[in-house]
Amino acid sequence: MRLCDAHLHLQDPRLAPWLESGLAELAALGIDGAVVNGTHEADWNDVANLAARLTWVVPSYGLHPWQVGKRSDGWLRDLKHRIKSDPAAAVGEVGLDRSILTPSTFHGNHPASPGPPSMVDQIDVLRVQLALAAEHNRAASIHCVRAWAEMKSILATSLLPPRGVLLHAYSGPAALVSALLDKGAYFSFNGYFLRPRFQERLKVFAALPSDRILVETDAPSLAPPDTLAGFRSVESTSGRTLNHPANLLPTVRELAALRRVSVLRQLLEAILQRLGVRLLGRHGLDLHAR
Ligand SMILES: [Zn+2]
Numbered sequence: 610m611r612l613c614d615a616h617l618h619l620q621d622p623r624l625a626p627w628l629e630s631g632l633a634e635l636a637a638l639g640i641d642g643a644v645v646n647g648t649h650e651a652d653w654n655d656v657a658n659l660a661a662r663l664t665w666v667v668p669s670y671g672l673h674p675w676q677v678g679k680r681s682d683g684w685l686r687d688l689k690h691r692i693k694s695d696p697a698a699a700v701g702e703v704g705l706d707r708s709i710l711t712p713s714t715f716h717g718n719h720p721a722s723p724g725p726p727s728m729v730d731q732i733d734v735l736r737v738q739l740a741l742a743a744e745h746n747r748a749a750s751i752h753c754v755r756a757w758a759e760m761k762s763i764l765a766t767s768l769l770p771p772r773g774v775l776l777h778a779y780s781g782p783a784a785l786v787s788a789l790l791d792k793g794a795y796f797s798f799n800g801y802f803l804r805p806r807f808q809e810r811l812k813v814f815a816a817l818p819s820d821r822i823l824v825e826t827d828a829p830s831l832a833p834p835d836t837l838a839g840f841r842s843v844e845s846t847s848g849r850t851l852n853h854p855a856n857l858l859p860t861v862r863e864l865a866a867l868r869r870v871s872v873l874r875q876l877l878e879a880i881l882q883r884l885g886v887r888l889l890g891r892h893g894l895d896l897h898a899r
């Protein structure tokens with residue numbers, strides 16, 4: 610079977626000790642597609658290097674909301690150049706995150722940073738990146754945490770790429786889904802949601818149309834619960850448990866169970882999803898032309 614991870618961070622330095630053995634493992638498992646998302650200027654070259662080395666990597670470049678405060682004066686020029694010069698490149702990870710406005714939350718992940726970026730800054734940076742995605746008709750991979758009112762308004766009032774946008778690890782309200790579908794959104798399911806407290810999110814994914822669901826790991830982040838058989842972790846150098854990219858397979862299995870379809874059918878759908886991601890990236894076709 611051939612599967613594509615709609616959103617992860619293979620370039621993340623925390624995966625570096627695992628990378629060489631891990632890539633061979635992914636190939637053996639039939640995972641041979643991945644949209645690799647950069648998050649800030651300093652990791653965009655690492656994404657480009659992975660895409661140059663691995664034909665199955667769709668490179669995606671963007672400024673993550675957590676990284677907005679660290680952007681240089683030339684960040685947008687660099688981003689535009691990368692998008693224009695590589696027709697396969699997507700835009701992401703971009704988005705909004707209200708949870709980081711609490712300095713203690715933000716500093717937990719960014720101890721050296723002066724402080725979290727304001728919502729105003731996050732919105733400005735998101736808008737300009739969505740405009741770039743729309744101008745070049747590239748998929749945008751969107752992160753949104755506790756900022757759905759703002760996200761709804763931005764998506765309603767912005768020009769979006771005709772081929773669609775991806776709401777990665779969708780955590781928004783069920784009531785927003787139909788408006789997002791109308792705007793051409795895709796939704797990627799993450800195994801992190803397989804916890805009892807996320808029942809409402811699971812209901813959203815149980816009800817989505819199958820041609821709008823992708824599957825992702827967000828590795829090395831969003832590790833699934835280790836209580837579920839089949840999920841694996843990568844041990845980081847600091848001893849922290851990281852999400853293993855091979856968790857795409859058990860995530861597909863659990864999504865199939867959630868949607869009450871056989872794993873075989875879900876895998877077939879996943880192949881279509883892989884095609885969808887190709888459409889989102891490397892092969893430059895238009896999802897809406899189907
Ligand atoms: Zn991510």
